[in-house]
Amino acid sequence: MLAYIIRRFLLLPIIILGVTFLIFCVFSLLSPMERLATYIHDPSTLKNPQSVERLINKYHLDDPFPLGYINWLKRIVRLDLGWSQTANQSVWDAICQRFPATLELVLYSIIPVILVGIWLGVISAVHHNDMLDQTIRVTAIIGWSLPTFVFGLLVLFIFYGILDWLPPGRLSSWAQDIVYASSNFHSYTHLITIDALLNGNISIFLDALRHLIAPIITLSYISWAFLLRITRSSMLDTLRKDYVRTARSKGVDEHTVIHLHAKRNALIPVITVAGMMIIGMLGGVMITETIFTYPGLGFWAATAAQQLDSGSVISFALLFATLMIVGNLIVDISYALIDPRVRLE
Amino acid sequence: MNRTVRKLFSNASSLVGIVLLFIFIIIALFAPIIAPPLSDNPYQVPRMSWDVNPQPPGFPISDDIREVYDFMGTEIKYDKAICGTAEGGYDIFYGLIWGTRTAFKIGLITVTVAGFIGVFIGSISAYFGGWIDEGLMRITDIFLSFPFLVAAMVLTTILGRGLDKVMIALIVFGWMGYARLIRGSILSAKEETYVMAAKALGVKDIKIIWKHLLPNTIFPVMVQGTMSIGSMVITAAALSFLGVGAPVGYADWGQMVSFARNWIIGAPGHAGQYWYTVLYPGIFIVLFVLAWNLIGDTLRDILDPRLRGEL
Numbered sequence: 327m328l329a330y331i332i333r334r335f336l337l338l339p340i341i342i343l344g345v346t347f348l349i350f351c352v353f354s355l356l357s358p359m360e361r362l363a364t365y366i367h368d369p370s371t372l373k374n375p376q377s378v379e380r381l382i383n384k385y386h387l388d389d390p391f392p393l394g395y396i397n398w399l400k401r402i403v404r405l406d407l408g409w410s411q412t413a414n415q416s417v418w419d420a421i422c423q424r425f426p427a428t429l430e431l432v433l434y435s436i437i438p439v440i441l442v443g444i445w446l447g448v449i450s451a452v453h454h455n456d457m458l459d460q461t462i463r464v465t466a467i468i469g470w471s472l473p474t475f476v477f478g479l480l481v482l483f484i485f486y487g488i489l490d491w492l493p494p495g496r497l498s499s500w501a502q503d504i505v506y507a508s509s510n511f512h513s514y515t516h517l518i519t520i521d522a523l524l525n526g527n528i529s530i531f532l533d534a535l536r537h538l539i540a541p542i543i544t545l546s547y548i549s550w551a552f553l554l555r556i557t558r559s560s561m562l563d564t565l566r567k568d569y570v571r572t573a574r575s576k577g578v579d580e581h582t583v584i585h586l587h588a589k590r591n592a593l594i595p596v597i598t599v600a601g602m603m604i605i606g607m608l609g610g611v612m613i614t615e616t617i618f619t620y621p622g623l624g625f626w627a628a629t630a631a632q633q634l635d636s637g638s639v640i641s642f643a644l645l646f647a648t649l650m651i652v653g654n655l656i657v658d659i660s661y662a663l664i665d666p667r668v669r670l671e
Numbered sequence: 672m673n674r675t676v677r678k679l680f681s682n683a684s685s686l687v688g689i690v691l692l693f694i695f696i697i698i699a700l701f702a703p704i705i706a707p708p709l710s711d712n713p714y715q716v717p718r719m720s721w722d723v724n725p726q727p728p729g730f731p732i733s734d735d736i737r738e739v740y741d742f743m744g745t746e747i748k749y750d751k752a753i754c755g756t757a758e759g760g761y762d763i764f765y766g767l768i769w770g771t772r773t774a775f776k777i778g779l780i781t782v783t784v785a786g787f788i789g790v791f792i793g794s795i796s797a798y799f800g801g802w803i804d805e806g807l808m809r810i811t812d813i814f815l816s817f818p819f820l821v822a823a824m825v826l827t828t829i830l831g832r833g834l835d836k837v838m839i840a841l842i843v844f845g846w847m848g849y850a851r852l853i854r855g856s857i858l859s860a861k862e863e864t865y866v867m868a869a870k871a872l873g874v875k876d877i878k879i880i881w882k883h884l885l886p887n888t889i890f891p892v893m894v895q896g897t898m899s900i901g902s903m904v905i906t907a908a909a910l911s912f913l914g915v916g917a918p919v920g921y922a923d924w925g926q927m928v929s930f931a932r933n934w935i936i937g938a939p940g941h942a943g944q945y946w947y948t949v950l951y952p953g954i955f956i957v958l959f960v961l962a963w964n965l966i967g968d969t970l971r972d973i974l975d976p977r978l979r980g981e982l
Contacts, residue, residue, distance in 0.1 A: 337809070337812075340809065341809070341812055341813055341816060344809065344810070344812075344813035344816075345813055345816050345817075347813075348813055348814070349825075352825060352826060352829055353829070355829050355830065356829060467961075467964065467965075467968075468957075468961065470964065471901065471957055471960040471961040471964050472957050472960075473905045473908060473909065473956055473957075473960070474909070475908070475909055475912045475925075475928055475929075476928060476949065476952075476953040476956060476957065479928065479931060479932065479935050479949050479953075480949070480953070482935055482936065483935045483936070483943060483946070483949065486936060487935060487936040487937055487942045487943050488942045488943050490942075606818070608818045608821075609818030609819055609820040609821055610820070612820065612821070612824070612913060613820070613909055613912065613913070616912075616913065617932070627821075627824070628824075628913045628914070630828075631824050631825075631827075631828045631913060631914070631915045632913070632914040632915065634828060636828055636829060639824065639825055639828045640825060642821070643817060643821050643822065643824075643825045646817070646818055646821050647816045647817045647818075647821075650816055650817070650818060651816050654816075
């Protein structure tokens with residue numbers, strides 16, 4: 327057990343190094359001139375051939391591959407990620423500024439994934455083959471086949487276009503004035519819902535929440551549709567186990583059998599999948615934020631990709647890969663800790 | 672194999688999947704008849720007007736476009752946008768019909784190539800074990816460290832727009848699942864006596880993998896492949912939606928949906944007036960993916976008797 331955890335931690339830097347190598351390989355497909363564009367602040371410098379020559383030398387962009395990789399790695403370690411033309415600020419500043427918005431979105435999306443996915447999965451299994459079960463199943467499989475960008479546009483169409491309940495963006499303009507321009511509003515965490523509560527400003531909290539609901543639903547529905555399937559089949563498996571039958575024949579009431587005896591064991595495999603689903607939502611962030619013009623990392627990365635701002639896109643990929651590696655590590659270790667049957671060597 | 676086919680046709684949900692797929696195959700095969708191309712490149716969606724605004728279903732081809740075709744001597748074989756036009760006057764109906772070919776092309780090519788790469792790496796890894804296994808599996812881990820869509824987006828941003836580039840990106844980051852799957856199966860199969868016997872007879876390693884191990888372990892990979900055709904098509908469409916996929920005007924469902932993005936809310940006072948821009952392409956994508964998922968789901972049930980009768 328301990329050996330497994332140590333091994334995973336030792337592998338962590340190797341995998342991250344591998345990721346940087348892979349990203350640099352992709353980056354090297356660009357010419358030195360194209361790569362230079364990610365270093366400079368003023369695009370007009372690129373028009374002067376002499377300064378281009380000088381800058382390519384300065385940043386060692388025509389070095390042989392191994393040297394170029396080491397130089398690039400040194401800069402990454404110093405968090406010197408270059409200049410983002412899309413955001414018109416340094417890439418690192420762009421990331422820091424947008425990270426809280428994305429974090430807020432992902433954190434809130436965990437709630438429906440866990441609650442709805444697991445709750446509906448258990449209900450579906452308990453009412454096996456009922457009308458209720460069939461309805462939940464069909465909804466889940468259709469939900470699973472519905473791409474995020476179609477679903478998101480439908481949500482926007484219905485709840486903003488027709489009903490005008492859930493507007494896009496992160497805040498209404500009146501709330502923006504208070505949050506970003508007023509001296510009375512203090513940003514402690516940069517998560518607007520939490521900051522609003524800390525400032526005791528309920529109307530801003532509600533406004534932020536109103537903007538969050540549609541992106542949360544869009545980001546999380548695939549995850550909970552999937553989790554529902556897993557919970558359901560795991561729960562069905564457990565309900566057929568001998569110890570459940572024993573409990574029933576002893577006369578334990580049905581509620582206790584389901585919630586105390588069966589559910590706890592059925593949820594063990596679900597936890598890993600839930601962790602993977604939450605990490606998997608990172609990939610959906612770009613689409614969701616683009617649809618709802620939500621000012622987070624994903625929206626920025628998608629805009630950068632359209633404008634061929636390769637430096638920003640590559641830094642975004644590096645950040646998300648790191649988040650995913652760390653997330654997977656946490657999930658794997660917690661799984662090994664939770665399930666006593668898993669004795670991984 | 673017979674049992675599998677019988678099972679596929681006797682199960683209600685996979686039957687729905689097969690019927691849907693059959694309809695899509697018909698559409699793809701008869702695309703030139705259903706929507707006759709107006710230019711040399713049939714994958715270029717014709718424009719019905721130069722107008723930026725989408726036009727409702729039944730919109731007739733505009734006079735200035737008609738003049739262009741008359742000038743070029745092209746015969747206009749149909750003159751109405753049955754499903755309306757998307758942003759920029761692109762005919763939605765034409766895009767949907769020829770987009771079916773695009774979807775099949777993307778799904779089948781990427782899954783086949785990625786499957787081959789995955790099976791190759793996974794079987795080598797499992798059969799030889801030791802350092803080869805360790806090294807290849809860590810490389811697999813590195814490729815798996817990226818969210819699929821993010822990785823594909825990075826590669827298409829670097830390579831540039833175009834359907835071929837999209838497919839390259841999907842293949843480069845799409846083989847890892849197959850590698851892990853086949854590795855697991857071969858690890859257990861290689862301990863079987865028939866493999867030992869082949870080894871004792873001095874059969875070459877490559878031949879053991881190809882003739883003895885793969886035929887016994889390939890079925891789960893094929894199921895996985897069927898199930899991921901849908902997700903490959905979705906990811907390709909998502910790239911087009913983000914504006915880094917197929918070039919503008921290419922017959923591709925994702926692009927049809929992305930055309931809808933700016934219009935979905937409708938003009939003030941006319942909420943939802945452009946519903947057709949998202950509805951028709953949305954239905955095509957969902958049904959196509961659903962068809963593959965239903966078939967793949969049943970195949971998985973057949974493969975794993977434990978799951979039989981469950982979702």
